[in-house]
Amino acid sequence: MKGKVTASSDGLAMPGVTILDKSNQTGTTTDVDGMYSIPVTEQSVLVFSFIGFTSQEFTVGNRTELNVVLDESASDLSEVVVVALGLTKEKEKLGYSISTVSSDVMDKARETNVANSLAGQVAGLVVKGTNGGPGGSSNIVLRGLPSISGTGSPLFVINGVPMDNTQRGSAGQWGGSDNGDGIGNLS
Missing domain, CATH: 2.60.40.1120 (Carboxypeptidase-like, regulatory domain)
Incomplete structure (x- = not known):
């Protein structure tokens, strides 16, 4: 057939x-x-x-x-949130908070690193730009330290694709260079 x-x-x-x-x-x-x-x-x-x-x-x-x-269906689709790989739930049935940041907010707070635009937009999210200058990485902490060593960054998933947010290089008291992080590559 x-x-x-x-x-x-x-x-x-x-x-x-x-x-x-x-x-x-x-x-x-x-x-x-x-x-x-x-x-x-x-x-x-x-x-x-x-x-x-x-x-x-x-x-x-x-x-x-x-x-x-x-034929197009007349029924409306309700908002669905992806909670894990391949698992979805309706937003109203979740036992925890979901935050949404629109692109309009990101456009208003123009930063050299797009992660810095998230500061003050999500409850429990602390974003600090480093002193590496333009193109420097961002220190992002979501609801406490990510590990016992205090290092790490959240996982960014953009259109279903996980993004590598590894920090490239680090500036310190005795030199080095901050070459940015993965999220800083987004414009």
Whole structure:
């Protein structure tokens, strides 16, 4: 079975639509052009689903090609927070505080290191710029010291990708240089 999936609102191809064969629990997704291909039998029931769109089911029968048009769903999505790798919960059901800092706040407090813009925006977050000058690293402490040695920095996850925030070099009383940290590379 092969075909194409498009949106009813604009007729454009829909990449990433999930197609599941209910009879044998196999599945696939559409490619960037909205095209798909999946092995089926005449008794197969295909379910087409995509976030924000109404799911549709079709019995294959003797068809070899099935083009599907998905309608937008009228239901609203509630806010979801990622609490661990692959685990999500609704914000209202968490037993702890979640803070959100918008990009507007970051634009107003223009700093040479973007981490310095977080100062005063999140409860329990202490941000201190070092005396390394422009491009210097930031000392970031979230709700107490990160380790018994007092060193370390929080984990930054940007669009689902963990970011290396290692401090490169260190300036001290007897010399050295502060070459910044990972978060300082963001503009």
